[in-house]
Every structure is written in structure tokens, then in C-alpha cells.
Amino acid sequence: MNQKYLMGMAAEGGQTVVFExxxxxxxxxxxRNRMAPELLVCTLDYKMFLTAxxxxxxxxxxxxxxxxELLPALVLMQTGQVQDMPLAIVLRESVQDEECPQPDWNYLRWDGYDNEKFEKIMDGSVLLNYEFLSETIPMELRIGQYEDGSGLALELVSWEEKEPEDWDTITVNLSVPCEKDHAFVxxxxxxxxxxxQWIEENGLGKATGRQQRSGFCIYPExxxxxxxxxELDREGYEKYVAGLQQRGRSAKSNSRLCPSRFRGQ
Known part of the structure; x- marks a missing residue:
């Protein structure tokens, strides 16, 4: 814990309070808010710390x-071994100029970043430099899967402002079957x-020579x-592979249910 102050917000119209x-x-x-269906505690600049x-x-x-620290104090209060301790509230106006250091915990846990990915983002080991308008922007490569066809989807997420911001999707879904780990750019x-060129310079992949026209554009595979x-997004890649395997099992199951004379029609 490297913060001096935290801010608490409870559901059901509860007030926002600041405390040490x-x-x-x-x-x-x-x-104090034990009946609230949900509450959150965050830093003064709204980086998540806890939900209850x-x-x-x-x-x-x-x-x-x-x-x-927290669970021992909470158990004592909840079991009645000590009376509920008073909440020492700090006026929000008195800390409005307080600088918040970068949290030393995974405050992006609620956005789907596991601890491994968060640590690598923070140390920059999974960020790739991307040149845009003479500026160098650190980019995260996020791996996903298109719903239509289960193809590989690659998205760039900017960390220029020290927070994730969706930038662009560098692949396109043309509803044309692709092999595993293949996609049209x-x-x-x-x-x-x-x-x-950026894909090849960063060792992400190589052109297969296959192309597909859509509208006025010809997309390279x-x-x-x-x-x-x-290496760049372990969890995202494993989900992509699992999705392909699930799709393969479903297709195999459907082929067993379909009489052979109807297959291929």
C-alpha cells in the first residue's frame, strides 16, 4: 500500500467519502455499508483498490x-470482538491537490489484466513501440477471436497516457477461412x-503470399x-486456441449427427 488516502463509494445512493x-x-x-450490495474503494484519481x-x-x-492488515481488523468487527471503529473521514477539498503515486498493486484486475500481464505491462516487457505522426507510442498487443468464424483478431492498445486506451484492430475478418495463427491484415x-512492416520488424509474423479482395482493397494474409x-498475451492466446478447439469439437459432433449422404451439400 503506497497511498496516503483512499476514497470509498457505496451503491444505493451512498455518499463518496475520503479517509486515510x-x-x-x-x-x-x-x-458501515455492510448492507450495500456492492461498494468500492479506490485512489483519489479513481484507480481501483477493492470491491466488497x-x-x-x-x-x-x-x-x-x-x-x-484488513482481514484481521474486519473479522474483529464482524464477530463483535470489538465495536465498529469510527471512520475517520477527511474533507475531500483538503486533499484535492494531493498527488497520487502509481499504485503498487494490480489496479487493472477489474479490466481483465491478470497479475502476470499487469507486471509485464508496468515494466514494459510486453509493450511494442509504434510510430505515429513522429511520436513513439508504447502499444500492447491484445489477442482475441472473431465471433464469426473464430478467426484470430489482433488489437493494439495504447499506453501513451499510462492507462490502456483502445487504438486500432490490425486484422480484419473477411469471413474467409484461415488456418490457425493466420489472419488478414x-x-x-x-x-x-x-x-x-511493423508486424515483421517486431517478429510477429510473415506474409503468406495469399491475398483476399474485399471492396476496393486487397488484404494480405x-x-x-x-x-x-x-509471449505478448499468454491469456489471450490461450483463449483463442481453446476457442478453436471448441469449434473443432462442435463441428466434429455435428458431422456425426448428419447422415453421410447429406454431408457436403
């Missing part, structure tokens, strides 16, 4: 603070032909490096 970042204050805030439901901690990535929107993709 102490376990006793967090526990008191949770107990009906008096029970739901998510708190700061494990050391949770286990060693969107040269119509995401940086034009230069995106192909790329074979992406599975090892490199997994």
Missing part, C-alpha cells in the same frame, strides 16, 4: 494488505501498408508466430 489509507478505516467503511459485497471483500489485489485502416503471440 489505513486498514481500520477500510474495515470501518465496509462495516454485503460486508464481504470481493476483490483486493493488494494481497499483503488484505491478509495481514487490415491495410485499409490501421496504418496502411506500414502496418505490415499473415502467418503469425504463435510463440511470439503467447
Amino acid at each position: 489509507a489505513k486498514a481500520s478505516n477500510v474495515a470501518a467503511f465496509i462495516c 459485497r454485503t460486508g464481504m471483500v470481493d476483490v483486493c489485489p493488494e494481497r499483503k494488505f488484505l491478509v495481514q 487490415d491495410i485499409n485502416n490501421s496504418g496502411g501498408q506500414e502496418i505490415c 499473415y502467418h503469425f508466430d504463435a510463440r511470439r503471440l503467447k
Whole structure:
């Protein structure tokens, strides 16, 4: 815990309050709002710290603070061993100029970033430099899957402002079957032909020579490096592979149900 103050907000019209970042204050805030279906505690600049439901901690990535400080204080209050401690509220106006250091916990846990990905984002090891209008922007490569056809989808997320911001999708779904780890690159929107050079310079993949026309544009197909993709977004890549496997099992199951004389029609 590297914050001086925290801010608590409860559902059901509860007021937003500011208090010193102490376990006793967090526990008191949770107990005071024990009937709230959901509450959250965050930094003064709205970076998430904790969520709770009906008096029970739901998510708190700061494990050391949770286990060693917060839970012991909370248990004492909830079991009646001590009376509910008063919540020492600080006037919000008095801390409006307070600078908030970068949290030393995974405050993006609620946005789907596991601890491994968060740590790599913070140390820059999975960020790729992207040149745009003479500026160098650190980019996260996020791996997904198109609903139509289950093809590989690659998205760039900017970290220029130290927060994730959707930038562009560098692949395009043309509803044309592609092999595993293959996708058509969107040269119509995401940086034009230069995106192909960027893909190759960062060791992401190589052109297969296959092309597909859609409208007035001809899109090149790329074979992406599975090892490199997994290195940059392990969880996203594993979900993509699992989706392909599930689609394969479903197709195989359907083929068993379909009489052979109707297959291929």
C-alpha cells in the first residue's frame, strides 16, 4: 500500500467519502455499508483498490494488505470482538491537490489484466513501440477471436497516457477461412501498408503470399508466430486456441449427427 488516502463509494445512493489509507478505516467503511450490495474503494484519481459485497471483500489485489492488515481488523468487527471503529473521514477539498503515486498493486484486475500481464505491462516487457505522426507510442498487443468464424483478431492498445486506451484492430475478418495463427491484415485502416512492416520488424509474423479482395482493397494474409503471440498475451492466446478447439469439437459432433449422404451439400 503506497497511498496516503483512499476514497470509498457505496451503491444505493451512498455518499463518496475520503479517509486515510489505513486498514481500520477500510474495515470501518465496509462495516458501515455492510448492507450495500456492492461498494468500492479506490485512489483519489479513481484507480481501483477493492470491491466488497454485503460486508464481504470481493476483490483486493493488494494481497499483503488484505491478509495481514484488513482481514484481521474486519473479522474483529464482524464477530463483535470489538465495536465498529469510527471512520475517520477527511474533507475531500483538503486533499484535492494531493498527488497520487502509481499504485503498487494490480489496479487493472477489474479490466481483465491478470497479475502476470499487469507486471509485464508496468515494466514494459510486453509493450511494442509504434510510430505515429513522429511520436513513439508504447502499444500492447491484445489477442482475441472473431465471433464469426473464430478467426484470430489482433488489437493494439495504447499506453501513451499510462492507462490502456483502445487504438486500432490490425486484422480484419473477411469471413474467409484461415488456418490457425493466420489472419488478414487490415491495410485499409490501421496504418496502411506500414502496418505490415511493423508486424515483421517486431517478429510477429510473415506474409503468406495469399491475398483476399474485399471492396476496393486487397488484404494480405499473415502467418503469425504463435510463440511470439503467447509471449505478448499468454491469456489471450490461450483463449483463442481453446476457442478453436471448441469449434473443432462442435463441428466434429455435428458431422456425426448428419447422415453421410447429406454431408457436403
